[in-house]
């Protein structure tokens with residue numbers, strides 16, 4: 001008897017026909033894109049073009065007016081838990097709580113996402129982001145760039161395959177921008193995917209494309 005090998009499944013995001021209206025303004029329609037392991041997509045457009053709206057839609061935080069978002073070929077609404085387990089969203093503000101220390105922000109953020117983070121792993125992530133000696137400081141005493149680094153440390157402690165990053169380079173100095181590019185590059189080389197917005201030119205290597213919203 002012939003035996004059939006199961007098809008190799010690979011993680012993939014694809015979106016088709018997405019549309020969004022906010023207030024009385026149509027921001028975009030017929031937006032299509034796909035991400036396979038190792039791919040990245042930079043969403044571009046002027047202020048107010050709808051970049052954040054699109055990212056929030058991909059993360060299920062904003063209602064889809066039209067279109068479909070699929071994870072491994074299935075509508076994300078049908079594989080909600082699986083999709084959420086593979087998704088890491090870092091928004092504009094980075095979800096940093098001012099009264100918590102850098103370390104607490106990282107560990108409690110992970111716990112809210114359903115995983116327990118080993119303190120040594122969290123500390124190592126903060127150190128890689130250049131926050132050695134700042135782990136125990138309340139976030140309100142950190143600079144804007146340092147708060148951003150605390151938020152970005154989540155990238156190092158998460159196992160999510162799909163990173164959705166809204167303006168991840170904002171407030172970072174030149175070395176931190178290089179470091180973040182290296183971290184995203186490592187993620188892509190190990191089969192991850194990244195969907196991001198940035199007003200600056202981004203080069204994360206092969207496997208990248210851009211998508212422009214608006215005129």
Ligand SMILES: Nc1ncnc2c1ncn2[C@@H]1O[C@H](COP(=O)(O)OP(=O)(O)OP(=O)(O)O)[C@@H](O)[C@H]1O
Pocket residue numbers: 022023027045046047048049050051052053054
């Ligand atoms: N809740 C809301 N009600 C009405 N309009 C909204 C709402 N939220 C956002 N908008 C509008 O939607 C438009 C797109 O906002 P969005 O944040 O997606 O743009 P963006 O491309 O990310 O902009 P930027 O580059 O400035 O970050 C803006 O004109 C904004 O005012």
